[in-house]
Amino acid sequence: MIPELDNFPIGRRPLRGLRYVHTHLNQEPPDREDITDLRLLRFDILAVITQDKGIPQTIYIAHLLPLGVERQFEIISFNLSNFRFNFREFINNIETEMDRLRAIDTSDSRERAILISVSTDPKYILEEHMEELEELALSTDLVVIDKVVQRVKEINPKYLLGEGKLKELIIRAMDRGATLLVFDQNLTPSQIRAISEMTELKVIDRSQLILDIFAKRAHSRDGKVQVELAQLRYMLPRLTGKGTAMSRLAGGIGGRGPGETKLEVDRRRIKERIHNLENELKKLNMARQQRKKRRREVAIPIVSIIGYTNAGKSTLLNSLTKSEVFVEDKMFATLDTSSRRLKFPEEKELIITDTVGFIRDLPEDLVNAFKSTLEELEDASLLIHLVDISNPYFENHIDSVRNILKELNLSQKPVMLVFNKIDKISPSEAEQICRRYDAIGISAIDKQTLLPLIEQIKSKLWEEKLICNALL
Template sequence: MVVYGNTQGISKKTVSGLEKIYRRKVQPTRIISQELARYLTEQSSEINRQLGVLITRAGTISHVIIGDSNSIFLPDLQHSYPLGKKYLRGLRFVHTHLKNEPLTNDDLTDLALLRFDYIAAIGVKDNLPDRFYAAHLTAQTGDKPYEINPAANFYNDTIDFLADVGAIEEEMGRQRPEAADTNGEKAIIISVSQGQKHEMEESLDELQELCAASGIAVVDRVIQRPKTINPRYLLGAGRLRELIIDALGKGASLLVFNENLSPSQTLAVAELTEIKVIDRTALILDIFARRAMSRDGKVQVELAQLKYRLPRLTGKGTAMSRLTGGIGGRGPGEMKLEIDRRRVRDRINILEKELIKLSKARVQRRARRSSSTLPIVSIVGYTNAGKSTLLNNLTESAAFVEDKMFATLDTSTRRLRFPQERDVIITDTVGFIKDLPRDLITAFKATLEELEDADTLLHLVDASNPRFDQHIESVENILKDLMIDDKPTLLVFNKTDKIPEDEIEGFITRYGAVGISAINPATFGPLIEALKERVFFRHPDNLHEEAEPVSGV
């Protein structure tokens, strides 16, 4: 058993006496026993420092802590007493106040951030307990998610601790039943930007859709438009603490930032809370990891994840978890952080080599397709635009379809029969998204090379999405990055069944596009004619051939 905090300048005898506190036990119905309180105030007066104890609900002492004359620094509790999905941590924190003063703002912040059952301060007067100050959390969220008990004489304290805590948790269960739901993650999504508010709202809408695709329930949305972006936390430290307290009160287990966080920002925010902290890129990578089915897809996603995580690996920097021996390995050894980083780099090298092998096999398949002289049409578009549904209904196939972002990642290739025994090869690629993570573009570059062989790109757009014009721009930017934006492209508006007919006609006229509903093959006529014009009628010998219905459409 160790005494936590600053023990410098404290005699061995005093430290030894404080270590013996661990042998004591407090009656579970009391916040603290009178005997233990008297001992703490006596020792606190003698060394002129605050002393504190953390007590479990069973009444055992889990931590003894030494502070300074005005404050006390709490140790890390997330490993020994993790909060998890519980309402309260299961610990009460009792400490001394040398000036007999009430609970401070720091005390109340610790109560809210660390989710203690109770926090109490024992005022010291003439080396003995005097005033008793206590506070506990409530089921309410907001600026003050706690209730401060009236100050009382320590010896007149009548709080029934277990009964109080039981009532608090029962009320929390009634007010926020979703907080106890263990099925999936609960998140607060956050956007911190100096952009226009409506743009931030639209971007958060998309982030919420991404959360849904990853099985995350969004319990709140936060928009911050600061005058200056905080380089450490994005938003101010005080506002961030408020946000974390609110998240804990609402049962959230995840903070999702819409902006991409630097490794240092991710670490800085994570140091303030036990709640997991991720950004938009990490969320997209998680979705890709869930949806990758083929060997190609799994390798590409793992490679992107490792490249994202490598600069975010952190360690204590001084503790060595193991030594590496042998020639060239003798001496102080490697720190665990360095070993972890080396292992990640080794794994990245292995995956990159495997990706090269898979790419060679893909090149061979593409060469065989090219030698067949069949025209190739590649479907591209924003995620969840309906590409797989269109492929299925055009070719009477059964590729996986789901109304979620990035439902399918693997490239699908089918043969489409046109009239007069003419065929084309049609491929469906991974969906695009605004600000697609650079590591993902790099990892999926081999897959996206399929687009280079396309004779025509079919750019599918979800016309029912109010942000479809931004989606068009995002897709065009990615095609430009891949240097294939000069290919013949047919713009097709999908989901026309979800918007008024006159509205879709306006879109078609304005963009020079074709309108369809991918779930209704009866609407494919204009699309087939447009494809035929681009694929088959580009040669003079074909200009006067008669059109016939497409087989299976």
């Protein structure tokens, strides 16, 4: 049996740094199981000594070949009586060639990811989802070295795809120097455990990737508490003894107490931390309610900008209010709600808020965590639903935002549909799409295009309101 290899982890080198030598009680060379061990466990070499009537005869040496070579491994044999083999020189040459063909910058400390999507959905949906997963990966500063899309007739409940296919995928990942597997589908705790047991690479899913982005981007106390709470709620049912799957999140949690296993201590500490964060969130919520009460007392209308992530909400807020809210062409660049005043010549003013971007299949823990922030939408007199018209999947983005509004019980709020980034498509196409959706077209970086939007906001907030009051 192959022992535990924890003291020889797969690092940033192509091979593990271990030789695996064993015997076959017959004259057979390395078999399929040997080669699978060689490829999955990344041994420097796998040697098989054969014997005849208890006398050693032949030694077979199997080793991996660099990426791009037609064969994935090679087996060479020697008679033990004249066996001579310069192992160090041989392996150094192979690793040097492997590094050269993998074209990996060894000074780059970023995680190297292979993105995986396994689904029964049609091909065009899989392609859309993979593009979005790649954007998310780039937003969290991952180096994407490969993408794998598998359309299956039915999902394997244990591994998502068949065990043989998964092994091939893991071998492919290690051949390319990956350190991380990112699944587009949200994995169950048992699936993460099963896949993690088959590989020493880190395994995360789309939800965990989004949580990582949120953890990196949250700056306000509100946002940090909500993100940590979501992370811990997500981690708790997935906490296992192995720990590799949770290493991105579970970093500083641990320690052994008398009479308790480390796992039990971890779970207890996480539950205590969740309880403390929930109490802190309640206090922050009370402060937020007081601010909302003051706003109601002065009767200033609130306009909230909502939309799919990276639609340009912060850019629009900056253009309308001459602010300098942080803007970046990445998903979830803005996590903390920003509010600014917009004054009109007619001595009227309103408050415009920029909210966290929405995304399809938002993890439930995140929806729950950010409900307190998104509660501010309840006080909005008007929602501006901003859509990136240049995105080929904008129709799906509109549906995703509407579904999230429904989940938040905000479907009845007045909503103004606004298409952003019209400068990125032809004027005739932009006009046609705006007409079809009865929407306004703008470019948030061109203030001249914002005039119709401002007039429409004034009309919705004051003129229509005056007409309603007159009718009453």
